Amino acid sequence: MNSMTTTSAVPSGLPALSDSAAYAQAVRDARRAAAAYYEGGTSALDDDAYDRLVRAITVYETEHPDEVLPDSPTDKVAGGAVEGDVPHTVPMLSLDNVFSGEEFTTWAASLERRIGREVTSWNVSPKLDGLAVAARYQEGRLTRLVTRGDGTAGEDVSHAIGTVEGLPDLLTEPVTLEVRGEVLMTAAQFEYANEVRTEHGGDPFANPRNAAAGTLRAKDRAYTVPMTFFGYGLLPLPGTDATLAAELQEAAHGALMDRAAAWGVNTPASTQVPGVVVTTVEQVVEQVERIAGLRAELPFGIDGIVVKADLAADQRAAGSGTRAPRWAVAFKLPAVEKITRLLDVEWNVGRTGIIAPRAVLEPVEIDGSTVTYATLHNPADITRRGLLLGDQVMVYKAGDIIPRIEAPVAHLRTGDEREIAFPAACPQCGSGIDTSEQRWRCERGRNCHLVASIAYAAGRDQLDIEGLGHTRVVQLVEAGLVTGLPDLFDRLTREQLLGLERMGETSTDNLMAALEAARKQPLSRVLCALGVRGTGRSMSRRIARYFATMDGIRAADAEAMQRVDGIGAEKARVIVAELAELADQIDRLAAAGLSMTEPGATPPAADDDPETPGADAGPLAGLKVVVTGAMTGPLEQLSRNQMNELIERAGGKSSGSVSKNTSLLVAGEGAGAKRAKAESLGIRLATPDEFAVMVADFLG
Template sequence: MTTPSAGAAGSFVLPDATAYASAVEQARAAAAAYYEGGTSVLDDDAYDRLVRAITAYEGEHPDEVLADSPSGKVAGGAVVGDVPHTVPMLSLDNVFSDEEFTTWAASLERRIGRAVASWNVQPKLDGLAIAARYEDGRLARLVTRGDGTAGEDVSHAIGTIEGLPTALSRPVTLEVRGEVLMTHAQFEYANTVRTEHGGAPFANPRNAAAGTLRAKDRAYTVPMTFFCYGLLPLPGTDQDLADEFEAAAHGAVMDRAAGLGINTPASTAVPGTVVASVDEVHARVKEIAALRAELPFGIDGIVVKADLAADQQQAGSGSRAPRWAVAFKLPAVEKITKLLAVEWNVGRTGIVAPRAVLQPVDIDGSTVTFATLHNPADITRRDLRLGDHVMVYKAGDIIPRIEAPVAHLRTGEETAIVFPAECPQCGSGIDTSEQRWRCERGRNCHLVAALAYAAGRDQLDIEGLGHSRVVQLVDAGLVESLPDLFDRLTRDQLLGLERMGETSTDNLLAALDRARRQPLSRVLCALGVRGTGRSMSRRIARHFATMDAIRAADAEAMQQVEGIGVEKAPVIVAELAELAGQIDRLAAAGLSMTEPGATPPAAPAEDADTPEDAAATGPLAGMKVVVTGAMTGPLESLSRNQMNELVERAGGKSSGSVSKNTSLVVAGEGAGAKRAKAEALGVRLMTPDEFAELVSDLLG
């Protein structure tokens, strides 16, 4: 059989009629599997490329178009229900670039004989389209898209979908159209409940929503969420209301829906927006794309519509899609690939962490070979097996993770993942009492990694104590813990090591002496307390001000630090108790146990309502600051950690992500997505030189 071959940019090329027929059958089977059961042998990106290849072949061979071709059918048409739609429920054509959208917009304006008056831009939600019919304000029936002409009755799901009320705020008769989806949180909950009841986990939120919407007589229920994208009159709709729908702009219709108590994108960080030009459409598309990674639900593109009813009516519709709307597709953030192996790595604190080795796959412009597997319990819950086809998800700066196995693609040759019986680093026993397994030797298991980390630039910054030198010290038996560097190591011992002359020895001893003057936050970070890192160590140090105050804190007091919750607090408290001996020795060796500029928290008055940051002073007092890109000028020599320390000494809070709560973004050379997101949200931007001037008093 002739099959599709890969062309430019990973697209499919169909060389002949046999390949074309095979591609049509493959696309038809994939659509049927997805729309009937929420599963598919292809991920979205592969399906889109296959359909584009089919469409391209049909453009060159119009006499060979097959009746089953997806190019002429409504997406979702695999399930032909028995409930007729009052108005065809069409899908959308796609564009994949600014240039393609500009071409499409020009063709629409030629069709209607004038410029489009305004455009409506809104997120393309990654869910399942349904029609909800209300009679006198009560939700009476739910119908899937089906083949666009008739759909499947899924009214059994009434009452399980958030954002789709069973009663409207007014007793009107109308049809509400929109998308049913699962938020990321709902998806995690759905898979937890599903696996507890013996079912295979869903591959992704979209498949979970599709399968859940159709499921009847389950022993459990899981929530879903609805977002409206349109209102239509029904027989029995008040004539004035029907006339309003006929004449209103799309934005006004969405406002009407929200007023009736129906969920719309207006309630999210990516509300529908009306713009006046193609250039403004491009800008808004980029704004929504920049926010994609932080949304609590999935989007796979942006829908762009002619906003005015007159423009829509003039343009009309084809057999499968309206001519006045298009989907601007975004790069895929999830793909199906194969799980080849699982590696077990031991971190510097002794955590034994699994990592998935994948068949390389391109996701959102980068090749993914490894993915996160949180812990053994997570592997068991997801029922992962070696050789599984798995759905891998990646968005923005998030480390790729496996959502779930694609269970229906199993061949029976998959094998169980073997968990280690002993520490893969040192051969000691493993403490399996918590979800995250840990070598019984703890941080001593990975002594070299722990010491090299402590000596790093963003911790104690001990110049000359790199990985190879640490190995040398450990192998010689001179250093067995961090305090040994300061209270045990002697000049004569160093001179006795290979490649350690007097100059190298004196330089290292001087670097160790400078490390004694590092602030508490860096000492705390160097200790490698589980549940903390550079940012969290700074927060703890600035909150408590002294090591004595930190060590005196119980779990409840530790929870007062931003970012420390009920689960992390007792772990940190226990770790500090475990490290008590090392902390005492470091203090005795002269290392700093205070944080400059910080004061211990005072006991709050019973009637105090002052915000936590009220006492913050400095040019950035009360501001949340994100630093991105390469710094230049006076800041060029500063590491990212040093920049964050500078922010906090100036009274601000450093953050790694841009949100609507961000006060300032310092954007250096090469700043990309974070700068774009700041621009989209209207967050204040500064160059490195401008920021250096603002905090000049703190630059020594």
């Protein structure tokens, strides 16, 4: 949480402060929220709500300068809510904020007017969402760890030394200095911390930031959980070698981070979003957009991008205010987490019989869209997070990711919350529930949702049976003609179809022809149509390409299944068990003439051969390919799934998102954000026509 001022007009949507009484109340609310956050890692407000409140206070103070209250948070580090007992050798300030490219441009122009020249270079780095600390080293050994506090003095948290990854107890050289940075929890560390905390009877943390703040301050706990440090500054201490002190004071920010990394300190340079140095305001905005585009893929939280004058001379010329340096600013990103209320839990049954809980939320605006539902994964997830109906919950959403509940905000409970009732019988059919796995399942399995299961199998990206939509499947099931997928191929007759309502000779013959065509679909489509848990279109293609035949797939044990890219130990076990459960259906489909081989694929050389088989040879071998936009030319009639199949037949790996690991982007007409992201990462681009030439031998 950061107390923030802006440098231009404040956007709409801020709380209305109509008079001095409303202003005074807003100041009190902001102080309470800041105190709860900085002192205990909790708050009644999420970051976005706090930012909007403080920005409204700033607007009011700008319009009524004679009414500014002495305890206003707008000119104080940590909102003026905390005090420390360990003095900082140099004030440890906060950052002012901007919220758009236009605001940054205005801020940059103001900075250049202040220093009387253009800024020589800009450093652009992720704004890590954690707790700022100062780590003091004496002759290379970490001796003290201090929080930012009120900027002039902080809290001694040296008891946490040794528990923070990336903050070594001993540097690679015996230097005396202070390393400043951010302590946070990665997504994996946060999940582990909540598991350990709830096992010891504590309430789960609401989010990784609060978890890091609370854990760093905690003393005398019966357990420890890991945290991660990222450095963002170096400065001399009393006792620092004079030559080194001069170097630290004169070095550019980028050079300081290189020194820190060389001494063993963790910095963003080791991540997908290392700090970069650019020379123009336009380049800064481009880098901000690039980092923002990677936000959802990062293993840790960021709530913005820090932009600072890179050179020490420019920083000295700009100076600092009472709460923030004038040479650096935080470019804040839209909030991806908000606090809202859990109203209900729905229990939905999927096509394979999986019973999945879904949270019903009080509608909340997150990252540009209204969120009313969130995933809860499984009953064990609900229990582990300690959720209750009526809880205020922290909801997280980033990019296209389905919103999820991170944890209840336990300190906001009123006592009116209620236990969540788990179903005693299948919500779909009333049968018993298999609770032996974390994901509960109807004892009838696929037969619970027979219509959905068969309609899925008949879909365009599976067996592509034209004329067999949801309504027709319902008709077949209700007439007793189909009780499982194989019935479509070894029991259903033309005469039976003609006996159904609204089934004339033409529609019957068309459906029979579509069923005949489905027999020629490749193994990957058949495997996908079976709806094996733990697989989908992409994974079914990978499995089929690896083993080449259904016999090869069925002969694989869990160890062999793990050799397929993307399959871990747990998923491998589930897939093998599912295939055994589907044995009768597979046998019947094979007997009915459906293809049980994958064109162009060859089996592994030997059972114990860990290498991907020769099927992956081809013009795209070793390449990760993303397709975006509308295809044209020879590719015009291909669906996105067919494009992905083509990529994998040609030896590549298909993906739906652009990242630094992407090798090639096929950019069709209307390619937008993915193309821009690929260009910013320097990823190779191809038009549909160029790509068609590359894979011509596999178009068939």
